[in-house]
Amino acid sequence: MNDIITIDNLIARLAIAENLSENDSKIFITEYFGLISHALARKESVIIKGLGTFSVENDEVIFVPDETLAATANEPFEMFSPIRIEDGMEDLIAESAEKEIDKQNLIEENTVTASIAVPPIEDEKNPAEEQVMEPVKTSPDSQEAESSADSDAELGTATASDVIVEEVVEATSGKGSDTPQISDEIAEPQKKTPPPFRPSVFQGNVSLQQTPQPSQEVKSQSENLIEYYDDKYEPEHAVMRRSTAIICIIVAVIVSLIIGIAAGYLGHKKISNILAPTPTTEVAQSTEPTE
Amino acid sequence: MDNRSFNALLAKATGNDVRQTTRLSKALTQIIGKNMAEGINIAVPGFGEFRSVKENEHIVTDPKSGERTLLPPSITVRFKAGSRLRKNIAKS
Numbered sequence: 001m002n003d004i005i006t007i008d009n010l011i012a013r014l015a016i017a018e019n020l021s022e023n024d025s026k027i028f029i030t031e032y033f034g035l036i037s038h039a040l041a042r043k044e045s046v047i048i049k050g051l052g053t054f055s056v057e058n059d060e061v062i063f064v065p066d067e068t069l070a071a072t073a074n075e076p077f078e079m080f081s082p083i084r085i086e087d088g089m090e091d092l093i094a095e096s097a098e099k100e101i102d103k104q105n106l107i108e109e110n111t112v113t114a115s116i117a118v119p120p121i122e123d124e125k126n127p128a129e130e131q132v133m134e135p136v137k138t139s140p141d142s143q144e145a146e147s148s149a150d151s152d153a154e155l156g157t158a159t160a161s162d163v164i165v166e167e168v169v170e171a172t173s174g175k176g177s178d179t180p181q182i183s184d185e186i187a188e189p190q191k192k193t194p195p196p197f198r199p200s201v202f203q204g205n206v207s208l209q210q211t212p213q214p215s216q217e218v219k220s221q222s223e224n225l226i227e228y229y230d231d232k233y234e235p236e237h238a239v240m241r242r243s244t245a246i247i248c249i250i251v252a253v254i255v256s257l258i259i260g261i262a263a264g265y266l267g268h269k270k271i272s273n274i275l276a277p278t279p280t281t282e283v284a285q286s287t288e289p290t291e
Numbered sequence: 292m293d294n295r296s297f298n299a300l301l302a303k304a305t306g307n308d309v310r311q312t313t314r315l316s317k318a319l320t321q322i323i324g325k326n327m328a329e330g331i332n333i334a335v336p337g338f339g340e341f342r343s344v345k346e347n348e349h350i351v352t353d354p355k356s357g358e359r360t361l362l363p364p365s366i367t368v369r370f371k372a373g374s375r376l377r378k379n380i381a382k383s
Contacts, residue, residue, distance in 0.1 A: 036338070
């Protein structure tokens with residue numbers, strides 16, 4: 001809904017803009033619009049430069065704004081221009097839209113689990129439970145149960161009461177004669193010890209006394225979801241980084257193998273030289289006199 | 292009634308000269324345009340209301356070529372006649 005300014009505001013603005021007295025400004029604006037309305041009452045069209053054209057057709061006033069007025073009104077968007085959408089751009093838009101939808105779904109799931117996990121305060125819950133139970137005992141109609149649900153919502157009670165109402169509605173829609181049992185079932189969670197909190201799976205049987213410290217678990221679950229989301233939509237640069245690291249490791253292994261083989265070969269040659277030296281000149285001299 | 296005769300009549304009614312009336316008329320239309328740009332409607336009692344209607348960016352398809360174009364947001368100035376003006380028109 002747009003804001004509306006009245007003629008007084010318009011008079012004040014014109015007076016400030018043109019250094020006029022408020023009285024002069026008022027006279028001018030009154031006469032301005034008075035002249036137009038008189039002309040229109042005579043079914044005469046009025047062309048005003050900078051504002052537009054007023055005309056009457058079938059007792060209806062038709063206003064066509066002037067180009068100057070349209071340009072002034074569209075000043076905030078003058079930097080934009082129409083963009084022709086190519087085929088590739090369409091795919092990109094659709095992809096980004098899908099990602100956005102997935103993101104929103106994740107957020108919704110998170111909020112649903114969080115709303116289930118909100119720990120209700122027992123003292124505040126009791127009157128709400130009574131309000132749920134009373135109409136069930138007196139009248140088994142599901143509509144009344146729904147109206148009690150509405151009253152719960154108005155009271156600002158937590159979602160657990162809504163869950164009970166859902167149970168009541170299901171039971172009443174199935175069998176009308178089972179209403180006393182239903183009220184017993186509703187009363188049971190008050191006596192039972194609180195079951196372990198399971199925020200990941202909503203089974204529709206959430207009792208009122210739950211979740212000693214649910215906020216941490218919800219937090220961890222949301223973190224898991226975010227991790228899952230991150231894994232699902234792993235960015236391309238991360239994949240590239242990982243493949244480059246693998247290639248680097250393989251190259252390093254190959255190079256180290258080559259170096260090892262070369263070192264082994266050279267080392268073996270040296271050792272063999274030490275163990276079995278090649279015949280020297282002394283040996284040759286020692287053999288000469290025998291001849 | 293064209294712009295010149297309107298300004299002449301307005302000058303006569305307000306007791307100003309035509310040049311000053313033209314200047315004031317221009318200033319008034321600029322004020323109206325700026326308010327429309329800000330999304331503010333202007334209500335003039337006995338006359339009507341100038342409304343600023345914003346249209347968000349949207350995609351249009353050419354039925355012949357099938358080309359799709361993303362159009363930027365825009366503001367259209369509309370006028371709704373007041374009840375007194377409509378009665379005066381209906382009377383005449």
